[in-house]
Amino acid sequence: MTVREIARLVGGEIVGDPDVVITDVSGIKEAKKGSITFVANPKYLVLLKSTQASAVIISESNHYAVNSNLTLIKVENPTLAFSKIIELIGPEPVKFKPGIHPTAVIGENVKLGKDVSIQPYTVVEDNVVIGDRTVIGACGYIGHCTKIGSDCFIYPHVIIRERIIIGNRVNIHSGTVIGGDGFGFATVKGVHHKIPQIGIVEIGNDVEIGSNVTIDRARFEKTYIGNGVKIDNLVQIAHNVIIGDNTIIVAQVGVSGSARIGKNVVIAGQAGLIGHIEVGDNAIIGGRAGVTKNVPANSNVSGFPAREKWEDMKCAAYLRKSPEIFAKIKRLEDRISQMEKKLQKYKDEAEDH
Numbered sequence: 001m002t003v004r005e006i007a008r009l010v011g012g013e014i015v016g017d018p019d020v021v022i023t024d025v026s027g028i029k030e031a032k033k034g035s036i037t038f039v040a041n042p043k044y045l046v047l048l049k050s051t052q053a054s055a056v057i058i059s060e061s062n063h064y065a066v067n068s069n070l071t072l073i074k075v076e077n078p079t080l081a082f083s084k085i086i087e088l089i090g091p092e093p094v095k096f097k098p099g100i101h102p103t104a105v106i107g108e109n110v111k112l113g114k115d116v117s118i119q120p121y122t123v124v125e126d127n128v129v130i131g132d133r134t135v136i137g138a139c140g141y142i143g144h145c146t147k148i149g150s151d152c153f154i155y156p157h158v159i160i161r162e163r164i165i166i167g168n169r170v171n172i173h174s175g176t177v178i179g180g181d182g183f184g185f186a187t188v189k190g191v192h193h194k195i196p197q198i199g200i201v202e203i204g205n206d207v208e209i210g211s212n213v214t215i216d217r218a219r220f221e222k223t224y225i226g227n228g229v230k231i232d233n234l235v236q237i238a239h240n241v242i243i244g245d246n247t248i249i250v251a252q253v254g255v256s257g258s259a260r261i262g263k264n265v266v267i268a269g270q271a272g273l274i275g276h277i278e279v280g281d282n283a284i285i286g287g288r289a290g291v292t293k294n295v296p297a298n299s300n301v302s303g304f305p306a307r308e309k310w311e312d313m314k315c316a317a318y319l320r321k322s323p324e325i326f327a328k329i330k331r332l333e334d335r336i337s338q339m340e341k342k343l344q345k346y347k348d349e350a351e352d353h
Contacts, residue, residue: 224242
């Protein structure tokens with residue numbers, strides 16, 4: 001495939017030779033002759049001088065001089081454009097044949113759509129509904145009365161417990177547990193008594209959930225994950241949490257019970273949110289932030305306790321200067337002490353006279 005054909009596919013502008021032949025896709029550092037790669041972050045543009053790639057996709061807003069042997073394709077969004085190219089040039093995706101493997105265990109009154117694939121050693125309990133073309137990976141568990149939509153991919157070793165509702169085009173990666181009990185206990189005279197968690201989890205359409213994620217069922221009603229939400233690996237979503245459409249949650253985030261997160265929110269890695277708070281639409285929560293109170297819509301917070309990013313950065317700057325400030329204070333204290341001693345000496349001499 002030539003650069004001209006690729007540019008037509010992604011709607012890009014060619015700078016260089018349109019007849020260069022592309023044979024594979026690669027990262028910019030690993031690329032070789034015949035490879036096409038991309039640069040989305042401007043700080044990596046410097047690698048254009050050293051890459052061995054034959055063509056690079058960059059943003060149309062970048063103006064960067066490169067060697068004459070390198071052909072560029074300028075597009076609005078390099079990451080999205082490169083994704084399209086991977087689908088065309090990259091390895092063929094693994095496909096699973098429709099049907100039920102002989103080792104799978106299927107309960108009573110299970111309703112399967114067209115071309116569903118149930119892989120080895122999976123258990124599908126009674127009264128489950130699975131939509132068209134959905135794949136349930138090996139060694140999975142689908143609990144009683146759960147409903148899974150069409151075109152979903154449930155990777156191996158996923159546990160989806162009873163009465164869960166999952167929409168269409170949902171991907172859930174290995175090791176994830178959907179619908180585990182919420183962490184609810186009543187302590188009486190030093191003894192922790194378990195509170196039944198009788199609610200459900202409902203997941204919207206076009207959701208991606210990473211590996212080893214835990215999304216707890218509600219105590220009552222439901223824990224809800226909105227349409228288009230993307231959740232990274234190792235995330236904990238507690239009972240009765242509500243997450244709005246198109247929110248992104250990065251690895252190792254913990255969201256405590258009954259928190260409400262708006263639409264188009266970004267929560268960066270290792271952030272922690274206490275329960276019963278609200279995060280407004282389009283908010284950004286920085287990595288390792290500790291959110292202890294409501295976050296207004298369109299705000300950008302970081303630090304612990306989380307505060308507006310500019311305020312947190314200001315506090316961090318002061319903290320970094322603290323050794324210098326303490327040293328200066330110590331010098332001032334020494335000078336004051338010396339001045340006090342001199343003043344006392346003058347007073348004593350004046351009294352003697």
